[in-house]
Amino acid sequence: MIPTGDFLALSAVLFAIGAVGVLVRRNVLVALMSVELMLNAANLTLLAFSRERADAAGQGLAFLTIAVAAAEASVGLAIVVAVFRTRRTVGLDEARLLRDP
Numbered sequence: 136m137i138p139t140g141d142f143l144a145l146s147a148v149l150f151a152i153g154a155v156g157v158l159v160r161r162n163v164l165v166a167l168m169s170v171e172l173m174l175n176a177a178n179l180t181l182l183a184f185s186r187e188r189a190d191a192a193g194q195g196l197a198f199l200t201i202a203v204a205a206a207e208a209s210v211g212l213a214i215v216v217a218v219f220r221t222r223r224t225v226g227l228d229e230a231r232l233l234r235d236p
Contacts, residue, residue: 139183139184139186139187142179142180142182142183142186143180143183145179146176146177146179146180146183147176149172149173149175149176149179150172150173150176150177152169152172153169153170153171153172153173153176154169154173155169156168156169156172157169157170157173161226161227161228162225162226162227163215163218163225163226163227164215164225166227167208167211167212167215170207170211171204171208174200174204174207175204177200178197178200178201181193181194181196181197181200182194182197185197
């Protein structure tokens with residue numbers, strides 16, 4: 136059986152990769168994917184502790200988090216498409232201004 140520490144280490148690495156992706160990259164799509172990676176790292180942590188304690192509460196919370204992440208991704212992609220139609224770019228620097236060009 137795989138120890139819980141291995142799951143937590145993998146979760147920490149995934150969260151760090153996601154955080155670096157949000158902070159370093161200037162593309163909105165890459166930032167959204169990085170946020171999704173961070174949410175999945177949190178889900179992995181929830182599931183690791185749920186497995187260790189033999190409790191289904193962590194699994195239910197992870198399932199809820201997956202549903203919220205799906206809604207966040209769909210709304211985020213709709214906003215990206217709307218910004219791309221008006222500004223013809225998906226860069227974070229150009230999308231910061233919400234007023235008309």
